[in-house]
Amino acid sequence: MDNLSSDRWQDLLDRLQKDDESLVDTTVAQLLDTIPGYEKVGPERLAFSVRRNVALSIRIIRLGVDPAPDEVPEAAALADERLGQGVPLGSVLSGFRVSMMMILRRLIALSPQYDIPSDEVLECSTLLWSLADVFSTRATAVYRDREIARAVADSARRSEWIGHAVAEGMEISELLWGAAMYDVPTDVPVRAVAASARPRAEQLLHAWAEGAGLRLLTSVQSSVIVGILIGEVSDRDVAGELTIGLGQPELLERLHASFASATLALRAAEQVGDTGLVDLPALSWRLAIHTCPEATEMLTRRYLDPLQGAGEFRRELLESVAAYLGHRMNIPAASRSIPVHVNTLRYRLRRFEELTGADLGDTQTVVEVSWVLAAHPDL
Numbered sequence: 001m002d003n004l005s006s007d008r009w010q011d012l013l014d015r016l017q018k019d020d021e022s023l024v025d026t027t028v029a030q031l032l033d034t035i036p037g038y039e040k041v042g043p044e045r046l047a048f049s050v051r052r053n054v055a056l057s058i059r060i061i062r063l064g065v066d067p068a069p070d071e072v073p074e075a076a077a078l079a080d081e082r083l084g085q086g087v088p089l090g091s092v093l094s095g096f097r098v099s100m101m102m103i104l105r106r107l108i109a110l111s112p113q114y115d116i117p118s119d120e121v122l123e124c125s126t127l128l129w130s131l132a133d134v135f136s137t138r139a140t141a142v143y144r145d146r147e148i149a150r151a152v153a154d155s156a157r158r159s160e161w162i163g164h165a166v167a168e169g170m171e172i173s174e175l176l177w178g179a180a181m182y183d184v185p186t187d188v189p190v191r192a193v194a195a196s197a198r199p200r201a202e203q204l205l206h207a208w209a210e211g212a213g214l215r216l217l218t219s220v221q222s223s224v225i226v227g228i229l230i231g232e233v234s235d236r237d238v239a240g241e242l243t244i245g246l247g248q249p250e251l252l253e254r255l256h257a258s259f260a261s262a263t264l265a266l267r268a269a270e271q272v273g274d275t276g277l278v279d280l281p282a283l284s285w286r287l288a289i290h291t292c293p294e295a296t297e298m299l300t301r302r303y304l305d306p307l308q309g310a311g312e313f314r315r316e317l318l319e320s321v322a323a324y325l326g327h328r329m330n331i332p333a334a335s336r337s338i339p340v341h342v343n344t345l346r347y348r349l350r351r352f353e354e355l356t357g358a359d360l361g362d363t364q365t366v367v368e369v370s371w372v373l374a375a376h377p378d379l
Contacts, residue, residue, distance in 0.1 A: 012114045013058045016106060024050045027102040035095045037087040049078060053099045057128060066130040075138035080146075089143040093136050100132045158182060162219035165252070166192050166226055166259035179252055182217055184228060189249030192259035193227035194266045201225055201242055208238045208277075224263070228255065238276045243269050246279040264290070273377025285367075289375045299372040304379075306356045317355075318379050320348035324360070325370055 016023075028046045031038050038046065056074050060067050069075075082092045104125050111121050161178035164170045179186050195201055197220050205225060209216035214231035229246075238244060245266025247258030261280055268290035269278040280287060289296055307314040323334040324345070335345040349360060358365050373379070 008114045008116060009061070009120070012107070012110055012116060013061060015110060015114075016054065016103075017058055020051065020054050023054065023102060023106050027099055030098055030102065031095050035091050035098065037091040038095060040085045040087060041082070045081075049081075050099055050102075052078075053096070054103060057100070057103050057131065060131050061124055061127060064127070066127065067134050069134055069138045069141075072131070072134050072138055075135040076142050079139040079142035083143060083146055089140060092139055092143075096135050096139070097132055100128050104128050158217065159219035162217055162226055162228060163221045165228065165255055168256040170256075172253065175252060183215075184217065184252060185230065186252045189251055190255065190258075191229040191233070191249055192247040192255055192262045193225075193229050194245040194247075194259065194262040195225040195227075195242060196266070196270065197223050197225050204238060204242050205244065208242075208244075224266075226259070233277065241275045243275050244277045245269065246277050248279070272374045285371075286374050289371060296372065296375040299368050300375070303356050303358060303369055303372050304376070307352075310355065313351075315379070317348050317352045318373065320345055321352050321360070321369060322373050324349060325366065325373070329360070329366075 024047050027050045028043055031046055031050075032043070041049075052074055056072070078096070079089075079092060107124060108121055158178075158181075161174070161182070165175060165178060176186065178184065184190065193205070193216070195205055202218055202220065202225055205218060205227065206216055209229065212231075212234065214229055214233070216227050216229055218225055218227040220226070233246065243266060245262040245264070247260070247262035247265070250258040264287070265278050265280050265283060268280075268283050268287045269275075271290050272283075272286050274283070307317060310317065319338060320334070320340070323337050324331065327333040327337060331342055331345055335342045338345070340348075352358065353360060358369060360366065360369070
C-alpha cells in the first residue's frame, strides 16, 4: 500500500499523534459505557491503552502492509494486563475493536484536510481491520495459554490437597482451606474411595459418581486413584469391571481413617476378584484372605494340590463345587447354573470329596473350601 507512505499521509499521521487527547477521552468514555469488565481497569489505564493503540495504528499504517502476529507485541502485553485485572477475553477483543473504530473515525474526519482520496482511506481502514484480526488472534492465544497454565496449576494444587487430606497429620488450617476452596463439607461425613490407576479408570469412576448423583474429587497418587466422595451411596454397579474400595463415612478431619479402610477393601476385593463398589462389610470374612496369606497357602495344599493330576476334569470339579456352594448347597439350582444334569453334579461333588478327603456336609469344610475358591478367582 504505497499510497499510505505519501507526504500527505505522513502529515495526517503526525497530526493524529500530536492531537490525540480528545480521541483518548472519547474512546475511554465509550469503553467504560459499553464494554463489561472495563470498570475494573479504570480511566487512567484505559487512557494509556488507547494511546498505545493510536501509536500502534500509526506504526502499522506507516509500514503499509498487513502485520504478522509477532509484529504486534502490544496484543500480548494488553492481554496479560487485562487477564490480571479479571477482564473477560470477549471484552478485551470488543474493547480493541472499539478503539480501532474510534481511531478510524478520526482519520476519516481528518482526511479531507489533507486531500486524502476516499480509496486511500479505504486502504487504511482495511489495514486497521487486519490489525484488529491479528490483535484478536494474539490476545486469544495469550488467554488460552494462561488459562491452560492456570488450570494445570489449579489441578496440581487440588491433587496435592486431596493426597494430603487422606493422609493422617494434615494441618487443620490447610484442611479447612482446601475444604472451602473445593466445596467439601466439614460438618457432615464424607467417604474416601480408592481404585487402581489403569486406563480410563478415573473417567469410569467419575461417570459412575455423576450417574449416582454424587460429587467426587479425585487425584492419582502413585498407582492409586484417591477420591473424596460426597453424598449418600446407593448404586454400587460400576461400568468397565472397575473395582473401587469404599471407606466408611467420616468427618473430613478423620478422612485418613476412611481412606485406610477404602485401601484395604480395594486390595482385598482385587485379590478375590470382586468388581464394583466394595467396602469392608461387603467383603465380610473374605477380607481375611488378604490379611492371612498363610491360611490360603495351607488350604491350597489341602484342597487344590490333590487335584493336580485330574487334568481338564479339575476345572469341572472346581466349577461344580463353586456352583454348589454359591447356591446354598442346593443341587438342582447349582446344576442349572452350570448347566449340567443333577446326577453329573452329584458325581463331581463325590469325586472332589474322594480326591481331597473333604466332607462338603461339614460346616468347617464348607468355610475352608469357600476360602480357597475365593482366594483363586481365576481357577
